[in-house]
Amino acid sequence: MADADIRAARAVSGAVPGTSAGRGLSAILLSSPVLKALGLAAVLGAWQLYATVNGTRLTPGLEVIGQSFMQLLEDGELLEHAAITLTRGFAGLAISFLVAGLLGFVAARNWVVDAALGPFVTFGYPVPKLALYPVIILLLGLGAGSRIAQVALECFFPIFVHCYAGARAVAPKMEWLARNTGAGRWRLLTDVIVPSALPFVFTGLRVAVPIMLIVMTVTEFIGDSQGLGYLIARSASYFDTASAFAVVATLGAIGFVSDRIVVELRGRVVFWEKGASL
């Protein structure tokens, strides 16, 4: 508790001492909201400056990007491709979640499964799974299937690892107390292990969502003519960088919103862990 106070004090400790008149102004200038806005404005300003100075079609200013964005939106293309990317992406994520979640829990409670899966997870994690994509295309063709499979493959690992950790993170004494009441294995799982593991499960989900977006984007660069990734590649091939950036910004917005949704969901389901940030 005291630590939080100290941390809060540090957070505002950027105050600069000065004369009483100067202190007012510098206090305002150095306050959080102002600085944050300034920082963002500076970056956007720099972009705009670069675009203006450069003046070519290839380095679009913010207003050009905005126009392209509106154009894509009105044409319906943005929504159409976004829908495709998202349905496939979340489908892959769902599959991954079910499989990885189940295996993670089982591996956490059963040493045989844990030992069996161990090498695959340990060695599979640092490997860029994208390299396997050609094989998946060979297996499932160049359509929705291969993309969903690739997403499922890449999201598997973080979800597995987090669910595993969650199932293992049950306080031993809590488990003892549960066993003390004579609770059987199933009840132990549903009433104690799963709720205890939920915070971890959500964190795993939170890590997996950006991965899903990355994988969808990349796989949509290759073949097929659908999805936001395709839209970016197409715009780039026409040297329409403004549209490309517009779609990039859209992806960013989607990522941001998805993350917020997961965090909000976590806050509601895992209501007993207040103020926990990952």
Place this chain on the structure above:
Amino acid sequence: MSTSGSMAAQLMRRQSLLGASRERTWLISSLFTVLVLAVWEALTMVGVLPAYIYGPIEIARAFVELARGGDLAAQTGPSLYRALSGFFIGSAIGVMLGLLAGVSRVFRDLFDLTQSFTHPIPKIALFPAIAVLLGFTDKSRILVIAISAFYPSYLNAMNGALGINARLLWVARNAGASKLRTFFQVVVPAAMPRALVGVRISLMISFVLMVATEVVGHSNGLGAGLMEAYRDGEYGAMYAGIVAVALCGVVSNAVLQRVARVLGGGRDAGGAGHG
């Protein structure tokens, strides 16, 4: 990737379960792996699998062939160069700025909105646009890789510095240590474990982006090589390329783990990082 990669990194250090000694765990692990490989090989030999699915022995053979032929070196070189350049640039800047953001609220606030808005963007999405501007060159690829590698390092270094028990800093101030000394002798070591976790994630991302940037546009390198092999139907070369990429990832990760241990990545930094 998000900061919770720190936990994932810890989780990857697996412990043996109650009811299983280290020897028995090892036994099951090896047996199962051998079993999977054997079944895979058997299925290939029987001919049940399609022609483009190679068995483990065939893959090993193809890999050796590619390695011997000198193609492998020719491809690995440029790929590693790009991946590692991007990694070093991105993570170095990320760690430095992250530490700075951790100790200075002013700095942190200045960066805050930009960081939050750009973080959720899949950086690979930037590649086509950047390639238009800079061509499908090493420069554009390294740039995208560096940008991707920046974020995990930045976030983890920042959180590492933020998570330092404030009392450690008070001790330094009490002793009259200058800000610079405090930074280098207290903040940096205390934040290091968490920062190193971020750097590991950055490395992983660098390799993923290495492959991702090579499958688009004309290129040399492992990723390009294996895509080309796929298109030409040269499955041997394709699998060899996959193995090469996998090896890069695994080896570099192991090396980084060693380095991290030396740099004190496993130490408890006195109350850091309950976040």
Place this chain on the structure above:
Amino acid sequence: MLEVKRVTKTFRRGKHVVNALSAVDLAVRKGEFLTILGPSGCGKTTLLHMLGGFEFPTEGSVEIEGRPITGPGRDRGMVFQEAMLFPWRTVRANVAWPLQVAGTPRREAHARADELLAMVGLARFGNAYPGELSGGMRQRAALARTLAMEPSVLLMDEPFGALDAQTREVMQEELTRLWQASGLTVVFITHDINEAIFLGDRVVVMGASPGRVVEDCAIELARPRSSETKADPRILEYRSHLWEVLRRESARSAPAMAEAGR
């Protein structure tokens, strides 16, 4: 009622072999309140865990009413220092849980939970979540939950250790009052001499390295105990006696403990 027969517990920590317990003999009579006192590392917690059926002796046996203890059971309720309530359930649901595990329907279980909560002084807090309660209140809830199992033995591992001094005293008085009315057998571990004397019919002092019983002291203060008991002059005698025992023990075992790498 409870018998610890020549129990030895050793385990390996790296290269060291730790003698947590060495040929310990202990008997607990039915309905007795036994307190176990001792420094860290004397094996008292391990002993309690064995009575609970969560750990097992390397040699010797642990029995309840003549039957060997082979695992945890509802007849021996454990209470730990951390209440370990499920944060995702209300206090009432927590207390009702052991009943539901045994098959009691929800409504009945909740009604019984309310009774127990009233008994421990938490009648109004049934709907609260554990995160909203203070440490002392959480321990009361934990106690209510354990009582819901209707155990014949209560095994308590420094349950008040994490509480502040005032709350601790209140809880001690509550506990002795509850115990007096219940007739349960209690084995209670503590660091605190005063607590041991106030609560126990008998105080067993354990020593470390190796873990064993050093002293077995009957406390002959009048029952039922209350805050007035604390004014009894004999408490001072008991205290200085036990303090002396403990002091001797820690002087004796300090070098040995340092070696054991504690």
